[in-house]
Amino acid sequence: MTDNEHEIEQPESRVPKRVIGTPAPGTSMLGAQEARHDSDDEPGVILPDEVKARKAEKIVALCFMVTFAAAIAFLVFYVILPVDSLDNTALSNLALGGTLTLALLGLASGIVIWVRQLMPKYNLVQERHPMATDGETRGYVEETFLKGANESGFVKRKMLRRTLLLASAPLGLLPLVLLRDLDNNTPLPASKFHTTLRHTVWGTKTKEGKNLRLVVEGTGQPIRAADFNSPGGILSVVPEGYEHDLNALAKATLILIKFRPEEIKGGVNKNWTHDGIVAYSKICTHVGCPAALYEQTTHHILCPCHQSTFDAADGAKVIFGPAARPLPQLPIAVDEQGYLIAQGDFAVPPGPSYWERGDAEQLAREEGKSA
Amino acid sequence: MSRITARRRHPLARYAVLIFALAIFGVGYTTIAKFSRPAEATLATGQDPVAEGKNLFQAHCSSCHGLSAEGTSTGPTLIGVGAAAVDFQVSSGRMPAANPGAQAPRKPTAPWVTPEKIEALAAYVQSLGGGPTVPEEKWLDASLGSEAKGGELFRANCIQCHNWAGGGGALTQGKYAPALNAPSEKQIYEAMATGPQAMPVFNDSTITPEQKRDIIAYVKGVREQTDPGGFGLGRIGPVTEGLVAWIVGISVLALAAIWITAKKRQKP
C-alpha cells in the first residue's frame, strides 16, 4: 500500500533510522498514496485480504444490527411515549431523536467499514476529454442554425419579426401587473403610501371624541399621572383601544419615563410633558426595533438590535450607534380624571426613515410644532 | 525518544490533535457559558430596632453614603430609597460594594451580614425618609401568580434588558442587566419596586403587587422549566446555535469525510 514499502524491504543498514521530527516512511504528508500491487484482473483494483474482510464483515453486521434495534426502539417509543407536557415532550424528543440518531449512525458506520474493508481499493484512471466540441461539430451546428433561421423566415420577414417582438413586450408585463394588488387595495395610490406613515393612532379620538389615553402594555390599564410618581420609572405604553392592533402598535408604542424635574434638559419639549413624565416613540429611528433598554442612572435608551443609544433626558437625541434621528416625543397631558392622554399625534413620523420622509424635524420646527 | 514524540507522526495524530483542540474549545466555552452563580443569601423576616441599624450603617455604609445617608461623591443618598432597596442590595451581596463604580455585581454576602442585621439596616434607612418597604409574603408566592399574565408583562417591560429567558444582557458602556437565575422571589420584587442601579423603577401603583407576583411566577416558571429539545445552549438563541452548527456539526461531518476517504495504511 505505501509507496515507501520498498525501502523497508531493504537491508536494515541501508535504511536511515527515523528520529524525532521526521516523517515516518510512508506517512502521507501531502495527499494520497499509490497502490502497491494490483489485482490480477484489473489494474488499480486491489482486492481486500479475506481474513481481515471476514472480521470486518462481523463489525459491519454488528453496526447494521444496532440500526435494526434502534429503529425498532424508535417505533416502540413512538407508541408508548406521550407528549402532553413539557417533561414528556423532552423525554419523547430524547427517545425518538436518540434512537433515530443511533440508527442512522449504525447504518453510516457499517457502510463505511464495508466500503473500506470489504471492497477493493480502487486506483482507476479515466481519460478526460476537452469540454469543447471539435470544429467540425461546431461548424455543423452553426450551419444548421443558419439554415433553420433562414427556413423560418424570421430574418427575412420583417413584419413577422417586429409584430412578434411587439406582442411579447406587453405579454411580459402581465405577471408584474398582476402583482399590483399585493397591497390589498389600500385606498391610496401607490405614490401616496408614504402618507400613512406620517400618522399614528395617537392623532385619532375615542368614540366620545376624547384624546386617547395611554395604557400599560400587557394589562391595558390607564395610567394616572399621580401614580406614575417614582423618578427613574418607565413603562411600555400603548394607545387605548389598540392594545392588540399590531399595525397601530408598530408605529404608536411609547416608552414613558418619569424624571425628576431637574434632570430634564433642553432637548425635551416641556410643553409636551406632564410633571416630569416624558413619552417617546419606542420604535427606533434606525430600522424600527422597539428601543427600550432604559438606564435610569444615565438616562440612556438603548436599542437592542443595533445599539443606537438615545439620551432620554435630552430629547432622546442620538449619542451612539447607527440611528440618525432622535426618537420622536409625543405630546402628553392629563384628562380631568388625572389619567395620561395624548395631546395629539407625533410632530414627526416615528420609526425608520424612508425616501419620502424628508426632513420632517425641520418642517416641524418651521411650523412651530417642536421644542 | 519519548512516547509522545514517537506518536506525534502517527497518521491519526493530526485527527487526535484536532479533536483535542475542539474538546478544549468546547470545555472552555462551557466554562464561559456557565457563570459561577453565587449562592443565594438566606432571608428571614423579623423586627429590629432602628438604632442597631444606625450603628451598622455607620460601620459598613457611611464611607460611601455619608454618616447620615446624605450621599457622597462615591455613593448616592439613601434617604427615601426605602427598606426594600436595602434588603435587595445587601441580601444579594451587591452592597457593601467592593469598589465604587457604575455597577456593583451580585456576590456572596459579607461575613457580618445576617437576615437580622439586614432588617435592622433596612429599618434605619426606612426611618430616614420612607420609600418602598419589604414586600409581604403573599406577594412573593409564585404559586398564587399567573404565569401567562406575568409573561405578557415580562415581555413588555423586562426582556429588553434581561432577555426572554432571563438570561441577562449588555447595556451601554460596560453596564449590564444581570441574569435572573440567581435572585429570590423577594429580590425580584424589590428590584422592580426600587430600581437598583441602572434599572428603572416599576412602582406598585403602575405595576401592582399582584402583577409583580405574576412576573415572579413567570420568571420562576421559565428558569425552572425543562428544555424539551435537549441542552438549552444558554437559551440565548442563534449565537450559540450558530457556534454549535459550526463547531459540532461541520467538524463532525469533516471528520466523517476524512474517515470515509482516508487511505488505509498497511502496517510494515
Added chain:
Amino acid sequence: MSELKATPKAISGPSSFIDDRIGAGSFLKRNMRKIFPDHWSFLLGEIALYSFIILLLTGTFLTFWFQPSMGHVEYNGPYAPLQGVMMSEAYASALELSFEVRGGLLMRQMHHWAALLFVAGMMVHMLRVFFTGAYRKPRELNWVIGVLLLTLALAEGLTGYSLPDDLLSGAGLRITEGVAISLPLVGTYITFFLFGGEYPGVDVISRFYSLHILLIPGIILALVSAHMVLMWVQKHTQMPGKGRDNKNVVGAPFYPAFMLKAGAYFLFTFAVIAGLGTFAQINPIWIFGPYNPADISAGSQPDFYMGFLEGSLRLMVPWEINLGGTNTWGTLPLSVIIPALVPMGIIMTGLALYPFLEQWITGDRREHHIADRPRNNPHRTSIGMAAIAFYGVLWLLGANDELSWVFSISLNWTTYIGRVAVFVLPVIAYIVTYRICLGLQRSDAAIIGHGVESGVIKRLPHGEFIEIHTPPADDIEAHMRGKEAVPMVPVLVDSAGIPPKGMRGPIGKLRARMSRAYGGEKIPLDDGHGHDGHGDDHAAIGTGGDEKSITH
C-alpha cells in the same frame, strides 16, 4: 458465500423494461464506472446537498401542521406560561407542532439544524473550491450557480425563520422591513406590496410561506440539479499527485464504491442533524413568546448566516441625508442602506466575478482539472483570507451584545473595535497569509531540493556532524510538483516599444501591472539543486544527493 454469476431476475426484469423504453443502457455503460477522485474536502459540498434533502423531508412534515396565518387566536395548549395569551395562528400551530405532535419537536429542530448546516456546508464547500482554484475554466458556470445558490439559501433562511411568528422572528421581520423601506425611491412601494399594506399587516407570513416552501426551494432544486449535472459532465477536479494530470481522473468508480461512500455520508449528515435535533435545543419559540411590534428582547440575533448583515448594521455610524430638504422626497438613510447593501454586494458580486477577474488578470484561458494547493497561488489565497476576515468581523459584530455580555467588554468598545477591525484585519490577514504561503512554498522547494530530514546524524571525517536527508516519497514529490506558476498576461513590447493592443491605456496598464503582481513564480521549486557550500543550512545537500543514489 458465492459470487453472482448472472443478474438476478428481480433486477434484470425491470432493467430491461426501462431500457426497452428509454435506452438507459448506453448512459449506464458510460457512467456506472465513472471515476471520482478521493479527497475528504471533496465531500464538503455534499453536506449542503444532503442537508437540503433533509430540509425537504422534514419541511414537508412540518407543513402538515403549520398554519401560515396571522389571524389572532387565544392559546390553550399544554404550555402553561402562554395559556390565554393572544397570538397568531402561525405561532399557535408552531407550538402545537412542538408540544402536541409526537416527533414534531424533533422534526422542527432537525429542520432548523439542517438549515444551519445547509448554509454552513455551502460555505465550507465554497471555500474549498475557492482556495483550490476549482472554479477555473471550465467550471466558472458551476461556480456562478453556486453563488446563486448561496444567495437563495440566505433568502430561504430569512423567509423560513420568520414563519413561526415568535418574538425573535418578528424582530428579524421588523429589521427586514426597516431595510426595505429605506431603499431610495422604491422603499415604501416594496414594503407596502410585500406586507400587503402597513407593517406588519396580516399577509406577510402566508406570503413568506409560499416563497419558503414553493418558489425558492423550487429554484434551489433546479439549480442544485444543474450544479450536479455540470459536475458530472465536467468530472471532478483532483488534487495533484502521481499519475494525475489535466487529462485524466484517478480514483474510485461510482458503482459500487463512490455510491456507497456518498450514501454513507448522507447517513452521517442525517445522523448529525438528528443528533443535534435530539441533544441541542434550537429556536425555543415558546420561550420567545408571540410577536408584538412593541416588544423586543435583549440579545435578539438572526441565524448565523445573516449575522454579517446584522454586524454591518451595528457598525455603521449615524448618517442620513435629506436631498430634498423638507420636501417629501430625497431622504437617504445611509446608515441603513450602506450596511445592508454594500457588504453583501461586495461579497456576493466579488464571489461571482472572481473567476472572470482572475482570468482577465492572468490571461489564462486553459482548462484546469488539477486543483491548486492554496499556497501555490498566494495572492488568491490571501484575497480569500482577507475576505474571510472582513466577513468574520462583521459576523462577530452581529453578536457584539452577546460578546460584550459573556466576556464583560463594554458594548460601545466592541463597536469601536469593530469599526477599525473591519478595515484593518483584512489587510493584516492578507499580508500574513501571503507570507505564510511563500513560507510553505519555500518549505516545498526545500523538500524537493534537499529531501526530508532522515534523522540520521552522520559524523564527517573532519568532525562535522550533518543530518542525512532522504528524497521525499515519490507520491509526495509528485504532489508538490503539481505546482504550476500562476500565469501572467504576456506583455510583448514590439520593436517600437509599444505594448500590444488591449494592454494600452490606463486599464491595459493596470491589467499588466496586476498580472505581474498576481502571476509568476514566487519561489521556484527547483531552485535549491546542486549548490554546495551555500552555508550551514546547505551542508547536507551534497550528502542528501548521495543518499539519493544509495537508497534508489
